[in-house]
Structure formats: structure tokens, C-alpha cells
Amino acid sequence: MLSRVANCLYWMSRYLERADNTARLLDVNLQLLLDGRALDERALAGHWIPIVQSAGDETLFSALYPRATAETVTEFLVFHPENPNSIQGSISQARENARMVRDQITGEVWEEINRLYLFLRQPQARAMARSSAVEFFQEIKASSLLLQGLTNATVLHNEGWLFQQAGKYLERADKTSRILDVRHTAFPARGAPEPVSQAGALEWAAVLRSCSAWDAYKSTHGSEVQPALVADFLLLSPDFPRSVRYCVQQLNHALRRISGVAESSFSNDAEKLAGRLLAELQFGTPAEIFDAGLHTSIDVLQSKLNDIGAALFKAYIFQAFLIQDSEQLHQQEEQQQQAASALSPG
Amino acid sequence: MPSSAKSPCATASGSGLLPTVLNGYATDNFFDEMFLPDGTLRPHYRKFVTKFGTIPKAELDTKRKAVDALFLRQGITFNVYGDSQGTERIFPFDLLPRIIPAAEWEKLEAGLIQRITALNLFLHDIYHEQRILKDGVIPAYYVLSAKHFRREFVNFRVPGDIYIHVCGTDLIRGADGGYMVLEDNARCPSGVSYMLENRRAMRRTFPDFFEGVGVRSVSNYPAELLNVLQHVAPAGVGDPTVVLLTPGSYNSAYFEHTYLARQMGIEIVEGRDLVVRDQRVFMRTTKGQQPVHVIYRRIDDDFLDPTVFRSDSALGVPGLIHAYRAGNVSLANSIGTGLADDKVMYYFVPRIIKYYLDQDPIIPNVPTYLASEEKDCAYILENLDKLVVKAANEAGGYGMLMGPHASKAEREDFRDRIVADPRNYIAQPMISLSRHPTFIEETDHCEGRHIDLRPYILYGNKTTVIPGGLTRVALRRGSLVVNSSQGGGSKDTWVLYADE
Structure with missing residues (x-):
């Protein structure tokens, strides 16, 4: 197996698991707050900061938000574009890796990763995370389980x-x-x-x-x-x-x-x-x-x-990959045969 | 283009079986693929329309949405360049298939085989004896000055003497319905995955249509391609390892690359996965380095090897060309085939066919004027407002002037460019492309839209033309541009077993 492909599969799988765990953590802790205690700001921060810490991104969080509340922590851990380990960031990276190894995974696995990615990018996803968080996280956890099942049942x-x-x-x-x-x-x-x-x-x-x-x-x-x-x-x-x-x-x-x-x-x-x-x-x-x-x-x-x-x-x-200028690589990848996909009118 | 709006035009009537979306359809004096000028259905569409007409409009709408959702879900999308959001769009797909009857296809097939055979002979000759130049059939200057002529490969024997293994020739039909070749894509033509996926989508949408209508299958393309690739393996390699070399996942055709690799059961590699040792190519795997014998490359000549061609190529493999020259690895398509894509060479293809095969071209070219021929040049400059001018080595609508639609300033700009560098320009009359009924969302009805056709030809131990191809549609009213980034879409292409 190509080393690059092994790397992609390994990271695809890690990012999917990461998204799943973040969803679990948030889901349960949001529900915990619903258990009916009025918390002051300090107590709230005492509840949420360790959760941000557990995701390992405390510095970035405090740079972006003044306070740790259910809303800011959810936004940060689910959607924030600058947080690469957010659920959306993890799924995007899982998908990016999956894209590079589409020939190695089954159509079923690819379609489900792609569906989850498209789901998270819809504006409705944000609204859903706010108004019905339980269903929102259930969607992510269920998708993760489905992917694990598909990986076990359809992939060599x-x-x-x-x-x-x-x-x-x-x-x-x-x-x-x-x-x-x-x-x-x-x-x-x-x-x-x-x-x-x-x-x-x-x-x-x-x-x-x-x-x-x-x-x-x-x-x-x-x-x-x-x-x-x-x-x-x-x-x-x-x-x-x-x-x-x-x-x-x-x-x-x-x-x-x-x-x-x-x-x-x-x-x-x-x-x-x-x-x-x-x-x-x-x-x-x-x-x-x-x-x-x-x-x-x-x-x-x-x-x-x-x-x-x-x-x-x-x-x-x-294996001593050359460290390439990724910007240049990117640009050249795009340029190849743009021509071929076009028709010049006669 | 005829100013059709004023002319009396036929309205589709047919036998009363017409589906409601086609009611009142007007051919507007264009050559219409589905309807005769008097508004009756062409015979080879009858079976399809009969079945199609039984589907209620509401169900059609559902089917259309289901197909779009399918493409999106499968990620059959192209990247919109320069969009930082990483937006991906689906290539719009129209449910009405373009249908080609058997006799018509037979002629196209013969013409395409004739063309690829002649072009392969031509490339072999140019990279060896250059008889065609010595005999004065083509002025040597044109070949030697071509941008994609690779003099480094003169007298190099390519595996199996095959230069163009995979060709995607663009065909159009003019006002009289006659087919013409618009261009040959002899480097790495793309789009074949759309042909295959469009068919899959249609089979899913209209599962009971295919048998009754008698549509030829396109599904053996990947197997035929693999045959061709294995056929050109270096001598003495019993069980060759074939790989597909992609520029990477940011390339707009990346979906196609993974698709083909998966269908053929071969590895898809990037330049950085390959390494050359002792003039042999290996891929880096988790179990060390494994030999590679045939590379179906989907990157341009210029980027293949930074030690030989562009030194800034981050996509290529240092040393690849040495390995190729040593005969240890084969490339498809071969290096230097871009010469056949030069639009000045295109002008000479009818002579090329005559010279090597002693035949007249079965499918003619679009009439073409060469700016570097004095008489032609004068004609071009006098008629800039009527002609389409194209740069010889650009594609995709770049370096092109659509005379009748251009502003005065644009025409003057092209006049200067032509005068400064006549070798690099050709001109053609504006062709009134044939049209096909296409569902238009805004009007909730079918309207005529211009189309072209890209069939795929494989050249190995035998020559295979896949019965079908990619039919592209210019979705904007009146537009002649079917480019996906400029509002183009596609249709499934049905080649029939019979004539009706």
C-alpha cells in the first residue's frame, strides 16, 4: 500500500473519531446543565473551561471568546472555522483525506462522509445545533456509528x-x-x-x-x-x-x-x-x-x-518526502488540463 | 448564427404522445437533434419519447431532484477555482438523452478510427523520418515551431509505436446536421467519468427504458482502457503494475482519476509517491518500494519530470524521463502528442489522412483559415466580425475571439495579436451548433440548447470507440459555450443498436 494512502486512511479515521468524541462530550455536558441548577458566570466557566481544555485548544478559545458559556463553547467546538479540531473542521479533514483515497474506501463509506460534510455546511446545521442540540449531536454520533459499521462491513x-x-x-x-x-x-x-x-x-x-x-x-x-x-x-x-x-x-x-x-x-x-x-x-x-x-x-x-x-x-x-511548497503544488494541480474540460465554440 | 427569431418556425407536434414538457417546443430553424424541421419527431427518438411521455410531470420533477442529489451525495462535483470556501458544484445533468441511431454511429466510428490511426502514423513519422515534411505535404516550419513538438523525442521509439492511446475528439453538428470535428484532444482528455456516471444515473432513473429502446452499453470503458495500458507494458514484464498518475486532489478532474483507478483496480499515485532508482520507477509503499511498469499519466508533459522539463514542477517525478527513455516504464499518452492538438496541425489533418491512409476524411473538419498564410490572413483580418479566432495552443475558451459577439476593442486587440504572431492563430466561421431539447428550470419547460459530443477512442492492440460519449450542453439561452465553469451541463448519450 502506498505510504501516502496509508497516512490518509489513518488520519481519515482519526478525524472521524475525533468528531465523534467531541460530539459526545458536548452533548452530555449540555444536558448536564439542563439538570436545573442556576449557575453564575464563574461556575459556568468552571464547567466549560475543562471541556475546552480536554479538546486541547484552550489558548485559541480564550483568544476568540471573552467568556466560556454553553453557546461559545458549542460554537467553538462544533463550527469555528479557526479551530481545526472542531467537529466541522474534523469532518472536513476526514473528507479531504477520504477524497485522496476514494479508490481505497467503498462508495458507501465515501457517500456517508460526504453527506455528513454537506450536512454540517448547511446553514440549517447551526440553527439545529442551537435549537435542538440533542438531535444535532445524535445525527453526528449516528453517522459515526454508521461509518464504523460500513467500514467493518463493506471495506476489505x-x-x-x-x-x-x-x-x-x-x-x-x-x-x-x-x-x-x-x-x-x-x-x-x-x-x-x-x-x-x-x-x-x-x-x-x-x-x-x-x-x-x-x-x-x-x-x-x-x-x-x-x-x-x-x-x-x-x-x-x-x-x-x-x-x-x-x-x-x-x-x-x-x-x-x-x-x-x-x-x-x-x-x-x-x-x-x-x-x-x-x-x-x-x-x-x-x-x-x-x-x-x-x-x-x-x-x-x-x-x-x-x-x-x-x-x-x-x-x-x-520516507524522506520532499517538503514541497504547498501553495505551488496546489496551483499546479489546479492548472492541469483545465483546458481539457472546456469546449471552444466553432 | 441565423437570425431565427423572425423566421416562421416549426412547433413540435408529433403524434399527440409528446410529454407535456415538450409541448410547444420550437426548433427555431436550428438543426434539432430530436425534431425534424416540420416539428415531427425524428424516428430514432420515437421509442424513448413514447416511454418518457407516460411519466407524469410531478414524477419527472422528483426524478430530476433525485439525480441531482445523487451526484451531490457521491461528490461527483468539480471545484470552482479561486473560491476560498472550497465550493464544489455538480455538473448540471439533463434527463433527456441525446440519441444517435446505429447507421449514423457506424459512420462516426469509422471516421474516428480513421482519424486516430492517421494521427498516430503522423506522430510516428514526425518523431522519426519526417517523410510528410520532406514530401512537402505540410510545411516543416509549422511542425518545428509547434509549442508541443518535443524535439528531445525525435528518433525515440515509444512502446508499441503508439503515441495517442486515449483520444477524446470533440464533434459538432452544423446547420445542415452534418458532423464535423472541432478539435482532437490527444493529450489527456477528461470527462469520461461523466459519461459513465451519467449512464449510471439514467439507469437508476429510468431502469425500464434501456432494454426497450435498445441502448448500447458504455460500461466496458475501464476494462478496455486497462487492456490498452497493459498492452504497452515494457517488453519482458509478464504481469505489469499499472498506475494512474494524478496531479492531486485539487485538480478539477480528480474525481475522474480516482474513479478510473478504482474501476481498473490500479493504484492512483501522485508524483511524490514515485521515486526513480537506476532508471526504474518505484512507488513508496508501507512495505518499501515497489516497481511500476506503466503510468497512465493525467499530468501534462511539461510537469512530468522537473529535471527535464519545467524545473519548478512540484507534480512530477525527478528521473522519470530517464526511466522512460531506458524503456523501463511506459507512459500513456506518450510524450509529444500535444503536437496533434495544435490548431494549425488540425488544419492539416485531412491532408494527413490522405497522405498516410490514402483516404478522404470520413468526418470533415470545420473550415479553417491559417493566419500565417498570406491569403487567409487577409481574409481573417477583413472578416473579424464574422469569424471565430483561436490561439493555436490554447483551449478552454482562452485566447479566443468570437467575432460576431465581440466588442470593437476586442476585435482590434486580436487584429494586433494576429499581425504580431500569425503562426499562433487560426480562424473558423461561426458554426450554428445543433440543438437538443433540454429541461430549463426557470421556465419549467424544454427549450432548445446547443450541444456538442465528445466520444472516447482507445488505441491499443485494437482500436475501440466506446458507443456513446459525453454530450455537453450550453445551458444559457443562445450560448455556444458548453464549458462547465460557464454554465455548461451534460446529457447521457445513447447509441442505439438499431436505426429507430
């Missing part, structure tokens, strides 16, 4: 599919850890988070619901929301398909299948790092994580995921 499970899997699970592991980290002001510097009051429990339940983990958590731990158990569940559950451990396991598996190297050894840094992180998650305990500090542990985890992404790029994608 070949190398390209494995690169998509790798991208999806790497992104998802990172996002799950970030959604958990939204509550970081409630984490103690060391030790397990304390049991919480009823109001606090709502916010922890929101974390679970952002990861679609509410039902799965309940069936494992009962309906009482314990912060320590939530953290354990989202980081270390071996079976929950959005837990960090599960994602790293899938990522590791995809990497092994790309190279054909057994789990017991490795042929490149991506496999080495992924295997090592998986072992840590498999053989780590919640107590150890809390001892090191939950927020610190999540930070370390995120940088390890970044390292795996960088190693993957180095192993498969980067």
Missing part, C-alpha cells in the same frame, strides 16, 4: 483497514483519557478520588455517558457512581470498547497485523511502545495509578500515545 479488511483501525483506536484512547480528565479539578494530587455527593455524582455520571459507558458501568459496578471506580473502568476495563486499555489492545493488534510480527516481539518502535503500554495497562492496578496521581498518570499516558503515533509515522509513512 486489508492493510488499509488496519491503518484505519490503528488511527481510530489511538484517537479513541486519547479522547477517553481526556474526557475523564475533564474532572481533573476534583482529583486529589495523590490517592484515589473521594466518594462524592449526589450533585457530584451527576458530573461523574456525565463523564461515563460521554463515553457511552453508563450502562456498561452499571452492569459492572451497580448504579452508585464512585469516582475511583469510574476512573478504573475508563482506563483499565479489559472489555469495555472505549476504555484506554481496550483501545491500546486493538491498536497493538492492528500494528501486529500490519507487520505480521508476533505479540512477543517487535519490528519497529510503534510496536515496541504499543506493546509496552499495553502491558502496563494489563498489569497495572488502579491503586498504582492513584498513587502516582490520576491527572499526572493521564498526562503520561497521553504522551505515550503521542509517541506511538509518531513512531507509526516514522515506520510506515515518512
Whole structure:
């Protein structure tokens, strides 16, 4: 498979997953506010700023908006053209990558990505996000699930599919850890988070619901929301398909299948790092994580995921591409055979 | 163009079976593809119109919207250049097909095969013995001064001696309905994906029409193209790796590139995916570098290799030309075919056919005047207000003067340009292009619109003309420009098994 194509598939998949997670995060937190507490401006900012932080774009946000409110955060994370990680930005980039590899994905997958892209660009999309946010985010989440289903059911499970899997699970592991980290002001510097009051429990339940983990958590731990158990569940559950451990396991598996190297050894840094992180998650305990500090542990985890992404790029994608002047490339691409599509009248 | 508005004109009447959208349709004294001058239906449209007439207007409207939505959803769009919003538009599609009866097509097919055969012989001769120049059939000056003549490739033997593998020849019909060649596109003609997608859309919209009307299939194009590409693989390569080289996703034909690659089951590559080592071409893959044997290139000669042609090309592959010259990789179309697209060469095509094949052209040229011939030049300059003047090496409506529609200043500007550089200009009479009923949204009715036809010809171990092509429509009333960026649209083209 062409390295460039592998790269496109990997990023297409990452951006789709990114949009999906942003939609989940916003959806749940908007609903949380509806739970009927009048919040002053400071309390509102205290609610929304961590959410912006979890998307990793706090500096850009504060440059663009004076206040963090439901409206500004939604605008920023869903539509703002200067935020490349907004839902619209992510879908546009997913589509741009998909466009470059249209011969590698099926018509069904392409049409759905294109439909979602066109949906987000309509003026009605903004109105819908404002007036019926639940339906709006449902549309995005449903589309994401449809795309995952189509990818599994219609695309050849070949190398390209494995690169998509790798991208999806790497992104998802990172996002799950970030959604958990939204509550970081409630984490103690060391030790397990304390049991919480009823109001606090709502916010922890929101974390679970952002990861679609509410039902799965309940069936494992009962309906009482314990912060320590939530953290354990989202980081270390071996079976929950959005837990960090599960994602790293899938990522590791995809990497092994790309190279054909057994789990017991490795042929490149991506496999080495992924295997090592998986072992840590498999053989780590919640107590150890809390001892090191939950927020610190999540930070370390995120940088390890970044390292795996960088190693993957180095192993498969980067082959000393010439760094070209993209403006010039763009222009020349456009100029080619403009002529051929035109008729000169006789 | 005839000043038809004043003349008494026939109104479509037919047999009372006419669909309501065609009621009161006027041919306005143009050659109409569907109706005879007296307003009766041409026989080869009868079967279609009978079926079409049974569809209620409301259902037609639904079908039309469904097709537009389909194209948009599939992303069958072209990029609007210079639009920072990245706007993409669909190429407007008209549900009424253009229909060509069997006998008419047979003649076109023969004419197109004759033309591509002669042009390939011509290019081979020009890049080798140059007999046609030595025999004085074409003044050597015209060939040697042509912008796309690649002297670097004189005496280079191209694989299979084939220069033009894929040709998209533009045909038009004048006031008497006679077909003429408007231009040959012997470099990388585009639009074939629209031909295929238009047909797919029509099959979806009118699934029960095709069998009854007897329409020939166009769907084997990708398979035939792959045959041609494999046919020209370097000698000794048993199972050649064929790739399609695209300028990239910002090119307006990018959709077509991915479409064809997918249909043929080959990789679509950009210049940066390829690397040349020891005069062999490889693509960079996740498993290292893999050899490439045949490149269906959709980028111009000038951009292919920055070490040989334009050094600022960011699209090309350094060393590609060396590999090509060493015979380790084949290119389709070959380098240097742009010579045949030079509008001055076009003037000589009838002589080229006569010289190599000893035949008269089956499809004639549009009458053409060469500005560098003294007598012609005087005529051109005297009749600028009646003629269409074209620059010899530009296309797409660039460098063109539509005399009757131009302002005095524009005509004077062209007069200066012609006098300064006569080699680069030709002129042709304004042709009154044939018209076809086309649904017009504003009037909610069918009106006559000018059309052309681009059939696709493949030249490999055999020559194949795909029975169909891209029919382009000038959607603006009275317009002769079918360019997609200037309000052009398209229609499906049906070639019938029979004459009715």
C-alpha cells in the first residue's frame, strides 16, 4: 500500500473519531446543565473551561471568546472555522483525506462522509445545533456509528483497514483519557478520588455517558457512581470498547497485523511502545495509578500515545518526502488540463 | 448564427404522445437533434419519447431532484477555482438523452478510427523520418515551431509505436446536421467519468427504458482502457503494475482519476509517491518500494519530470524521463502528442489522412483559415466580425475571439495579436451548433440548447470507440459555450443498436 494512502486512511479515521468524541462530550455536558441548577458566570466557566481544555485548544478559545458559556463553547467546538479540531473542521479533514483515497474506501463509506460534510455546511446545521442540540449531536454520533459499521462491513479488511483501525483506536484512547480528565479539578494530587455527593455524582455520571459507558458501568459496578471506580473502568476495563486499555489492545493488534510480527516481539518502535503500554495497562492496578496521581498518570499516558503515533509515522509513512511548497503544488494541480474540460465554440 | 427569431418556425407536434414538457417546443430553424424541421419527431427518438411521455410531470420533477442529489451525495462535483470556501458544484445533468441511431454511429466510428490511426502514423513519422515534411505535404516550419513538438523525442521509439492511446475528439453538428470535428484532444482528455456516471444515473432513473429502446452499453470503458495500458507494458514484464498518475486532489478532474483507478483496480499515485532508482520507477509503499511498469499519466508533459522539463514542477517525478527513455516504464499518452492538438496541425489533418491512409476524411473538419498564410490572413483580418479566432495552443475558451459577439476593442486587440504572431492563430466561421431539447428550470419547460459530443477512442492492440460519449450542453439561452465553469451541463448519450 502506498505510504501516502496509508497516512490518509489513518488520519481519515482519526478525524472521524475525533468528531465523534467531541460530539459526545458536548452533548452530555449540555444536558448536564439542563439538570436545573442556576449557575453564575464563574461556575459556568468552571464547567466549560475543562471541556475546552480536554479538546486541547484552550489558548485559541480564550483568544476568540471573552467568556466560556454553553453557546461559545458549542460554537467553538462544533463550527469555528479557526479551530481545526472542531467537529466541522474534523469532518472536513476526514473528507479531504477520504477524497485522496476514494479508490481505497467503498462508495458507501465515501457517500456517508460526504453527506455528513454537506450536512454540517448547511446553514440549517447551526440553527439545529442551537435549537435542538440533542438531535444535532445524535445525527453526528449516528453517522459515526454508521461509518464504523460500513467500514467493518463493506471495506476489505486489508492493510488499509488496519491503518484505519490503528488511527481510530489511538484517537479513541486519547479522547477517553481526556474526557475523564475533564474532572481533573476534583482529583486529589495523590490517592484515589473521594466518594462524592449526589450533585457530584451527576458530573461523574456525565463523564461515563460521554463515553457511552453508563450502562456498561452499571452492569459492572451497580448504579452508585464512585469516582475511583469510574476512573478504573475508563482506563483499565479489559472489555469495555472505549476504555484506554481496550483501545491500546486493538491498536497493538492492528500494528501486529500490519507487520505480521508476533505479540512477543517487535519490528519497529510503534510496536515496541504499543506493546509496552499495553502491558502496563494489563498489569497495572488502579491503586498504582492513584498513587502516582490520576491527572499526572493521564498526562503520561497521553504522551505515550503521542509517541506511538509518531513512531507509526516514522515506520510506515515518512520516507524522506520532499517538503514541497504547498501553495505551488496546489496551483499546479489546479492548472492541469483545465483546458481539457472546456469546449471552444466553432 | 441565423437570425431565427423572425423566421416562421416549426412547433413540435408529433403524434399527440409528446410529454407535456415538450409541448410547444420550437426548433427555431436550428438543426434539432430530436425534431425534424416540420416539428415531427425524428424516428430514432420515437421509442424513448413514447416511454418518457407516460411519466407524469410531478414524477419527472422528483426524478430530476433525485439525480441531482445523487451526484451531490457521491461528490461527483468539480471545484470552482479561486473560491476560498472550497465550493464544489455538480455538473448540471439533463434527463433527456441525446440519441444517435446505429447507421449514423457506424459512420462516426469509422471516421474516428480513421482519424486516430492517421494521427498516430503522423506522430510516428514526425518523431522519426519526417517523410510528410520532406514530401512537402505540410510545411516543416509549422511542425518545428509547434509549442508541443518535443524535439528531445525525435528518433525515440515509444512502446508499441503508439503515441495517442486515449483520444477524446470533440464533434459538432452544423446547420445542415452534418458532423464535423472541432478539435482532437490527444493529450489527456477528461470527462469520461461523466459519461459513465451519467449512464449510471439514467439507469437508476429510468431502469425500464434501456432494454426497450435498445441502448448500447458504455460500461466496458475501464476494462478496455486497462487492456490498452497493459498492452504497452515494457517488453519482458509478464504481469505489469499499472498506475494512474494524478496531479492531486485539487485538480478539477480528480474525481475522474480516482474513479478510473478504482474501476481498473490500479493504484492512483501522485508524483511524490514515485521515486526513480537506476532508471526504474518505484512507488513508496508501507512495505518499501515497489516497481511500476506503466503510468497512465493525467499530468501534462511539461510537469512530468522537473529535471527535464519545467524545473519548478512540484507534480512530477525527478528521473522519470530517464526511466522512460531506458524503456523501463511506459507512459500513456506518450510524450509529444500535444503536437496533434495544435490548431494549425488540425488544419492539416485531412491532408494527413490522405497522405498516410490514402483516404478522404470520413468526418470533415470545420473550415479553417491559417493566419500565417498570406491569403487567409487577409481574409481573417477583413472578416473579424464574422469569424471565430483561436490561439493555436490554447483551449478552454482562452485566447479566443468570437467575432460576431465581440466588442470593437476586442476585435482590434486580436487584429494586433494576429499581425504580431500569425503562426499562433487560426480562424473558423461561426458554426450554428445543433440543438437538443433540454429541461430549463426557470421556465419549467424544454427549450432548445446547443450541444456538442465528445466520444472516447482507445488505441491499443485494437482500436475501440466506446458507443456513446459525453454530450455537453450550453445551458444559457443562445450560448455556444458548453464549458462547465460557464454554465455548461451534460446529457447521457445513447447509441442505439438499431436505426429507430
